[in-house]
Every structure is written in C-alpha cells, then in structure tokens.
Amino acid sequence: MIRKDTLLAWPMIAFMVLFFISPLVLLAGISLHGEDGSWGLGNFAAFLSDPFARGVLTGTLALGAKVTAWVSLAALPLVMLYWHGGKRLRGLILICTLLPMLTANVVRTFAWVVLLGRNGPISQTLLGLGLTERPISFLFSETGLVMALVQIEMPLLLLPVFSVLNRADRKTLEAAEVLGAGRWRAWFSSIFPQIIPAVLAGWVLVFASATTSYVTQSVIGGARLIYLPQFVYREVGVLFQWPMAAAISILLLASTGVIMLGLTMLARHERLQGHG
Amino acid sequence: MAEFRNRLSTLLYWIFVWGGGLAVLIYMIGPIILALVMSFNAGSTLAFPPKGFSLRWYQMLLDPAESGPIHTAAWNSIEVALSTVVLVTLITAPAAWALARANRRFAGSVEPVLLAPLVLPSLVYALAALLALSLLGLGPSFIAVLIGHAAVFAPLMFRTVLGLAQRMNPALEEASATLGASRGRTFLKVSLPGILPGILAGAFLVFMQSLDNVSVTLFLGDPGRTMLPLRLFAMLEESLDGRVAAVSGLLILAAALLLVTLQRFGGRSSS
DSSP states (O other): OOOGGGGGGHHHHHHHIIIIIHHHHHHHHHTTBOTTSOBSSHHHHHHHHOHHHHHHHHHHHHHHHHHHHHHHHHHHHHHHHHHHOOHHHHHHHHHHHHHHHHSOHHHHHHHHHHHHSTTSHHHHHHHHTTSOSSOOOOTTSHHHHHHHHHHHHHHHHHHHHHHHHHHSOHHHHHHHHHTTOOHHHHIIIIIHHHHHHHHHHHHHHHHHHHHTOHHHHHHHHTTTSOOHHHHHHIIIIISOOHHHHHHHHHHHHHHHHHHHHHHHHHHHHHHHHHHO | OHHHHHHHHHHHHHIIIIIIHHHHHHHHHHHHHHHHHHHTBOSSSOOSSOOSBOOHHHHHHHOHHHHHHHHHHHHHHHHHHHHHHHHHHHHHHHHHHHHHHSOHHHHHHHHHHHHGGGTSOHHHHHHHHHHHHHHTTOOOOHHHHHHHHHHHHHHHHHHHHHHHHHHSOHHHHHHHHHTTOOHHHHIIIIIHHHHHHHHHHHHHHHHHHHHHOOHHHHHHSOTTSOOHHHHHHHHHHSOOOHHHHHHHHHHHHHHHHHHHHIIIIIHHHHO
16 A cells, blocks of 8 residues: 555654644544543533633634734735735835744734833823823733734735735736726726635634634733633643543634635635636 | 716725835834834833833843843753754655655645644644643653644645655656666755755744744643743743843844745745
C-alpha cells in the first residue's frame, strides 16, 4: 500500500495522526464522559442549562460576530484602494498588513493596552478636543476589546482578498467603466463578486481567531468580561472539570464549524450564480 | 444635473477609497508604531505622549540583575523554538517534497490532515493534548511543549516548502539521475537547493509562532520553567512597565526581519 515515492511523507503523516488527530479524538470522547461515570451528552446539557454559561457562549459568539462585521466594514475601502493602487502602493499596503500579522500577539495586545488606557492617545485626544472632562479608559470594556481585535484580526481577511485581486483581471472593471457604469457600480458589479469567496474564507478565520484569542480577551477584556477561552481555562486550571472543559471546547469548535459549513455552502451558491 | 450627479458620485468614490483606505491603513500599522515609540520613552510610566527619547528600558531589559527572570524565560523559549524548528524541518521538508511528486489523489487526501492545525484554535488543541498527556500518566514537560508546538506549527513550513516543490521541474532530478548521480547526491545537489528557500521561510515562521504561543505553552509546559510569552502575558496583566515596550520593540524588529525573509525567499511560494 505504501508506495516508494510517498515513503518520505509517512513520518509527518504518522506524527500528525499520533500527536494532533488522536488527542482531538480523545477530547471529543472525554466530552461525553459524565461526572458519575456515565457516557452521554450530560456535560453539554449541563453547560447549556446553566444561564451564566449560556451567557458566556452567546457573548463569545456575539464578540466574534461583531469583530467580523467591523473587520469587513473597515477592510472595504482598503481593499478598494489596493485594487486601484499601482505596484508601489500595493507593496506598501501589503507591508502594513503583513507586519502587524507577523508581530507577536502579545506585542499587539500591549500596543492596545497603551492605546486604550487612561493616559493613552485616544483618551488624550478626546480630552484635548474637550469631548470629555476627565481621562477615560477603554480598557476592560467590550468596545475596547472589539477595537483591538479588529486591528489584530483584519490581516486574516485582507490577505486572501489581496491574493484574489492580484490575479483578477483589470479589464473587466475598465470595460464596465467604458460602458458608462459609475465608479461605484463598476466596482460592486464587476470586482466585488470575484472577491466574495475569499471574503467568506476570511470571515471563518477572523471569527475563529477572535473567539479564541485568550491573551487579548483576558488582558483587554479584563476579569469582568468572561469569554469561552477563560471559561475553559477556569474549568481546567482551577476546577479540574476536564470533561466539562472538553465539552465547552467541542461546542466552540462546533459553532465555528457550523459557520464554516454555512459559508462554504453560500460560497458555492454565489459562485454558481456568478458564472450562471 | 445628471452630469453634476455623476461627478459628485465619482468624487465621493475617490474620497471613500483614498480617505477611508488610508485611515484604515493607519489603523492597521499605528499600534505597531506606537509600541515602538513607547519603547524609546524616557518617562517612568507608559503615558502618552512619551517624555523624550531614551534607551533606558532597553538597558533595564538587558541588565541581568534587574531582568533576570525575563532572560531565563527568553532563553527557555528560544530553546523550545529552535528545537521545534529542527523537529518540524525533519518531518515536514521530506513530506512536502514527496507529496509534490506523489499522485494527485494521494496528495489530495493527505494534505487536509497535514494542514488541519492551521484552522484549529490552538487553545482547543492545547486542552486535547493535556488530556492525552494525563491519560498516559505523564506530566507537563519540555518534550510535551516541543511536540505540541511542532504539531500545531508544522503546517506553516509544509505550505512554504510544498509551494516551491510543486513548482520545481522534475526533469532536473531525472537529468541528475541519468547522468549517474546517486539518489542521495541528487537530493543534496538538486532537490534540496530547490526547496531551501521554502524551508528557510517556514523555519522563521515556525520560530516566531513558537515564541508567541501562549495556550499550548501554558497547558503543556512545566510550570517551573517560565517561558517568554507567559512572562510577557503576566507582565501585561500585573506590572505594566517600560520593559514590555522594550521586548515589544525587539519582537517587532524580529517580525520586520521575518517579513524581509518571506519577501525574498517565500514570495514565490505564497504568491
């Protein structure tokens, strides 16, 4: 069965199956293990029937949705600028996208601690403009957390879109413009449909990353705002409720998975329409 | 009238594209520049605007008497990151090279498994690995962190090497074999130089990610051995001082180096 030319691939395949796939299978199995030794969906039922836990779940999903929505809105003008840009502008935009992404997450979170703090630039500017009388801190608020996560996760949406635009045909847009469609209509009717699959792929990455960014959530959100990752950590590190932690992780994965599946189906649908 | 409306619409379009686009660009890069600026801050707090230029935080960071725990944590992390890079290179580079040459159906069925860690939140994996460890009766350790990091970050190098290996002309290797070079010699002289840029770019990516990862390190690591991301995380939560800015400055420099490496060596594989 193992052919000679694929021999070199097997160490990695074995490594990933042994050390990556099997722990996850184990995680799924343990999530079904009840406190009293029984097997079933008891942990899931217990989690979902607890109003506080349910609030954490919906709060986390809402955080992911908010970040994804703001990322999409903010990315739009930049994506359009990238499309119109020449080689040098595109290069600059690419650097400004890649540098934050390659910078350690802890560093980006630190930058936002300074930005959002009582003595930070945002508070000082508002003070200077007379919009507020006392310095205000945006730390430990969901607004601040969303602002930070939008900047931290935006590259995940931008990069797939940029790579589509690099391959896209400029002539379609020019043709639309020559035919008299306004700038707006030309962009939204000829370029926008082409980037939709990449946008959907980006949404999944942004959503999954925003809902599980433990460091940013704990540091910027503070102790009062609890999201699923902190909840999981509490179950494991403080309460030693491993089966419950496993069940919560599976829920987190499942919710991201459902969104991914939905978006993939939507992308197929859109693509069919685009070519139909 | 119609003419005027057209012009207005075009004007608004360019205001949206240029104004909005540049504003978002500043939003993206601004925090990184701010972190850099604050690292040269002469003041004793991290208040904005900074009070003059100084290297005091870098000096304090480099001083072993004052920042000993940070140094230890940094060395521990670098040790893990380098070991991870070696392990990942050993399993990933041959696999990517072989799969680029394997038949499509086989490669297509295996690749999703090898790329899966890219989409799985590392927190979930960390928990799964911790459960597996304790079920085997093992405790957190250096080896556990190493294997965990390798499993989560191997796809980064797999992607950069695969991209290059797929673009290589198989005729080169055939020619080398026909001319009498042994299999090993062909690999060393022809195949390896072809995929080396991908290995380099991937190694850098894996190194940086390993240095930055909190969840796998937190769950699988020996609590007695502090690691850099955990130390920084603790400093962010407790004693926010200028040294965090100085470490940030160094990590931003590393990210910039990574960017240059990727553009030089990884550009062909990622484009």
